[in-house]
Amino acid sequence: MEIDANNRLRIAGYEFKSRLWVGTGKYKDFIETQKAIEASGADVVTVAVRRVNITDRSKENLLDYIDPKKYTILPNTAGCYTVEDAVRYARLARAAGISDLVKLEVLGDEKTLFPDTIGLLEAAKILVKEGFVVLPYTNDDPIVAKKLVDIGCPAVMPLAAPIGSGLGIRNPYNLKILMEAVNVPVIVDAGVGTASDAALAMEYGADAVLMNTAIAGAQSPIAMAEAMKYAVWAGRLAYQAGRIPRKLYATASSPIEGML
Amino acid sequence: MASATVTIQLNGEPRGVNEQITVSDLLRELNIKPDRVAVELNLEIVERQMFDTRLLKEGDRVEILSFIGGGRE
Numbered sequence: 001m002e003i004d005a006n007n008r009l010r011i012a013g014y015e016f017k018s019r020l021w022v023g024t025g026k027y028k029d030f031i032e033t034q035k036a037i038e039a040s041g042a043d044v045v046t047v048a049v050r051r052v053n054i055t056d057r058s059k060e061n062l063l064d065y066i067d068p069k070k071y072t073i074l075p076n077t078a079g080c081y082t083v084e085d086a087v088r089y090a091r092l093a094r095a096a097g098i099s100d101l102v103k104l105e106v107l108g109d110e111k112t113l114f115p116d117t118i119g120l121l122e123a124a125k126i127l128v129k130e131g132f133v134v135l136p137y138t139n140d141d142p143i144v145a146k147k148l149v150d151i152g153c154p155a156v157m158p159l160a161a162p163i164g165s166g167l168g169i170r171n172p173y174n175l176k177i178l179m180e181a182v183n184v185p186v187i188v189d190a191g192v193g194t195a196s197d198a199a200l201a202m203e204y205g206a207d208a209v210l211m212n213t214a215i216a217g218a219q220s221p222i223a224m225a226e227a228m229k230y231a232v233w234a235g236r237l238a239y240q241a242g243r244i245p246r247k248l249y250a251t252a253s254s255p256i257e258g259m260l
Numbered sequence: 261m262a263s264a265t266v267t268i269q270l271n272g273e274p275r276g277v278n279e280q281i282t283v284s285d286l287l288r289e290l291n292i293k294p295d296r297v298a299v300e301l302n303l304e305i306v307e308r309q310m311f312d313t314r315l316l317k318e319g320d321r322v323e324i325l326s327f328i329g330g331g332r333e
Binding site for chain 2: 030054094
């Protein structure tokens with residue numbers, strides 16, 4: 001493998017420079033959103049689809065701050081708990097006119113926001129058939145991930161921990177098995193708390209990491225966004241470089257020869 | 261000024277609009293640029309090229325949506 005942490009990530013004809021993908025929720029305002037995204041170096045940003053505010057038209061539009069020519073806009077189906085809702089929101093996102101990409105979420109319950117993987121598989125099947133590029137938010141379950149790929153998802157997005165929890169990677173072994181089990185890019189999505197979590201995900205072999213709260217919720221979102229950029233880059237490079245095996249006992253680095 | 265009006269459900273709220281209004285007319289009236297919104301009429305998406313011709317009638321359920329900040333719920 002050629003060592004190049006900057007090599008492009010390719011998914012279904014799309015090409016991405018950055019392996020850090022970011023969400024646009026929970027920021028103080030659009031200026032902060034814009035600055036944090038710029039500092040993160042991300043070229044994929046997720047957005048939600050919601051009703052336009054009819055009564056107050058003075059509200060600005062997110063896309064006035066996040067230029068769709070500069071970033072790949074990845075609409076999600078966040079907040080959808082049924083197959084019907086997720087499919088409906090995906091179609092609306094496509095109609096709103098940016099692309100056929102969708103980050104598909106079918107959530108199981110409000111307390112955990114864990115994916116309802118049965119609903120997810122069903123919704124993915126429908127949307128793939130309709131020509132969507134479906135990037136599914138899923139559990140760290142290798143079997144479900146394989147089924148999503150079989151359906152036609154060109155990448156999978158397993159969680160590291162519950163959305164917004166900041167717990168980091170709760171099950172690195174499952175995640176590693178998942179990465180071996182599928183032959184498509186794996187984007188670790190949700191649960192990252194700080195830079196080391198992102199670096200770890202990349203060291204395990206993730207193709208990219210998606211986060212929102214870890215940046216937007218940090219005391220200084222813009223500084224954290226920059227930290228994440230380097231963490232993802234360092235983790236990617238370390239993965240490509242190939243780490244040393246873990247051993248129980250010491251191995252001296254200095255030669256014995258020449259000692260007194 | 262006695263043009264007839266009909267009542268539609270717009271984003272969940274009743275709203276009186278002129279008879280013979282199209283989706284484009286409605287967006288103009290609401291000061292919404294058509295290029296970044298999705299319009300759903302009675303649970304079916306109205307393709308953008310149909311905005312100019314699709315007429316609204318009494319009782320229609322219209323949803324206008326766009327992208328907002330969101331990443332993880």
